Amino acid sequence: xxxxxxxxxxxELTSLILKTDVTRRPDLAEAGRRAFADYLASALxxxxxxxxxxxxxxxxxxxxERDILGFDVRTTPENAAFFNGFASHYLDFDDAEANLMGHFxxxxxSALLAIADPSDTFEDFLAGYTAGAETExxxxxxxxxxxxxxxxxxxATIGPIGAAAAIARFRRLPLKxxxxxxxxxxxxxxGLGLEAGTDxxxxxxxxxxxxxxxxxxxxxxxxxxxxxxxxNNDDGWAAVTAGKTIxxxxxxxxxxxxxxxxxxxxxxxxxxxxxAAIPGAAALKSLWKxxxxxxxxxxxxxxxxPGKSYSLHYHAPxxxxxxxxxxxxxxxxxxxxxxxxxxxxxxxKTPAAFIRALPKFGIKEDLPPAGQEVRRIIVTADTKDGxxxxxxxxxxxxxxxxxxxxxxxxxxxxxxxDEAYAEEMITLLSGRPFMKELLSLLSEAPRHV
Numbered sequence: 001x002x003x004x005x006x007x008x009x010x011x012e013l014t015s016l017i018l019k020t021d022v023t024r025r026p027d028l029a030e031a032g033r034r035a036f037a038d039y040l041a042s043a044l045x046x047x048x049x050x051x052x053x054x055x056x057x058x059x060x061x062x063x064x065e066r067d068i069l070g071f072d073v074r075t076t077p078e079n080a081a082f083f084n085g086f087a088s089h090y091l092d093f094d095d096a097e098a099n100l101m102g103h104f105x106x107x108x109x110s111a112l113l114a115i116a117d118p119s120d121t122f123e124d125f126l127a128g129y130t131a132g133a134e135t136e137x138x139x140x141x142x143x144x145x146x147x148x149x150x151x152x153x154x155x156a157t158i159g160p161i162g163a164a165a166a167i168a169r170f171r172r173l174p175l176k177x178x179x180x181x182x183x184x185x186x187x188x189x190x191g192l193g194l195e196a197g198t199d200x201x202x203x204x205x206x207x208x209x210x211x212x213x214x215x216x217x218x219x220x221x222x223x224x225x226x227x228x229x230x231x232n233n234d235d236g237w238a239a240v241t242a243g244k245t246i247x248x249x250x251x252x253x254x255x256x257x258x259x260x261x262x263x264x265x266x267x268x269x270x271x272x273x274x275x276a277a278i279p280g281a282a283a284l285k286s287l288w289k290x291x292x293x294x295x296x297x298x299x300x301x302x303x304x305x306p307g308k309s310y311s312l313h314y315h316a317p318x319x320x321x322x323x324x325x326x327x328x329x330x331x332x333x334x335x336x337x338x339x340x341x342x343x344x345x346x347x348x349k350t351p352a353a354f355i356r357a358l359p360k361f362g363i364k365e366d367l368p369p370a371g372q373e374v375r376r377i378i379v380t381a382d383t384k385d386g387x388x389x390x391x392x393x394x395x396x397x398x399x400x401x402x403x404x405x406x407x408x409x410x411x412x413x414x415x416x417x418d419e420a421y422a423e424e425m426i427t428l429l430s431g432r433p434f435m436k437e438l439l440s441l442l443s444e445a446p447r448h449v
Contacts, residue, residue, distance in 0.1 A: 007232035014179045020131040031261035032126040043069045043088035044416035078214040081114035086206035095266040096275040098373040100140035102154035108132040110209035111163035118436035132166030137260030143242035156191020159208030183230035184215035186237040197322035264373035265400025271340040273324040276311040280377035282396035284334040294335040303378040305370035320347035328361040
């Protein structure tokens with residue numbers, strides 16, 4: 001009977017997903033609207049990149065009925081989910097969450113859009129997103145940081161589960177079918193962190209969204225079966241991937257209390273690099289304003305809590321794409337220019353001036369230990385004339401404690417599309433749109449040839 005009877009943990013998780021409702025949680029609904037605006041801006045910005053254009057051209061040969069973002073191409077639903085996930089994560093411009101130690105909006109929204117119909121409700125769309133986000137955040141909290149440090153990319157490994165949860169809630173699946181869809185998401189959990197700095201890292205997001213959508217069709221249209229005990233404590237997902245168990249009632253106790261979208265919340269980006277560098281970048285901008293520039297410093301040290309510099313593991317990046325995951329590359333830009341120049345992340349080879357500046361930078365993990373939800377970087381700088389500076393920005397722009405304003409989101413979306421379109425989309429999302437309206441406006445987004 002093993003695998004045939006739903007275990008208590010899987011039943012608990014599946015039931016929580018299916019019961020998710022945001023109609024009485026305006027805070028969660030607002031967080032979902034803001035996340036969607038940021039997702040769309042990230043996808044449209046990514047659609048300009050050459051690798052994304054080539055992928056769109058490839059999918060144009062795979063005809064179907066679903067639009068993809070940024071191009072006049074219609075393909076199959078699973079391919080649309082794949083493309084939108086790839087495009088929205090390509091620049092590492094999309095939001096991130098500390099418990100997941102990855103990105104869930106890029107995966108979940110891409111999966112939901114691929115199956116959304118005009119007759120659906122926006123409330124169900126947001127509820128699906130919320131359920132998927134909650135699932136990913138709670139599972140991420142359970143297995144991280146060891147899961148990520150072992151070499152997994154959580155966007156890829158937990159993403160299919162979150163997208164499956166989102167679809168199950170969005171489509172209001174029966175308990176058994178929902179648990180089977182979660183099981184398929186769990187069995188498709190894969191993705192290596194070593195791909196950061198290559199095109200495969202954003203492909204992970206596309207794969208996760210695609211797999212969840214395709215799995216949904218296999219269950220809905222083919223009546224294929226899957227285990228209904230994917231989260232049991234003997235050989236379930238957490239036990240196999242991380243050696244972790246889940247106590248009965250633990251998920252219920254934490255579910256939407258207050259919710260992963262609220263705490264630890266989302267980090268959103270004004271520039272196209274890993275969110276782990278945002279606190280350090282804010283501190284560097286403050287130092288720049290005080291006259292601390294590259295030509296006057298002798299040494300700059302970035303101080304992290306233990307284990308917290310892990311995501312920024314390219315200390316001497318050879319390409320701009322690797323530089324998205326380098327505190328040193330971000331620092332060199334700010335101390336040279338006063339801000340980040342996103343075009344430098346597109347370079348096939350990092351500039352010689354950056355390589356010459358590398359001896360000025362160092363990283364230490366000498367701050368007190370901090371919880372998984374804490375992102376903290378203290379920057380110290382010594383100048384050639386003997387001055388010493390210490391800077392820390394506790395609530396940088398885009399952090400959960402200093403979230404983007406409506407104006408920030410409008411500006412980000414406008415830069416990826418145009419001002420009129422951004423204003424119209426933000427206005428629509430600020431209300432309670434019908435899905436028909438949202439899908440129609442998405443189809444009117446600026447497109448590339």
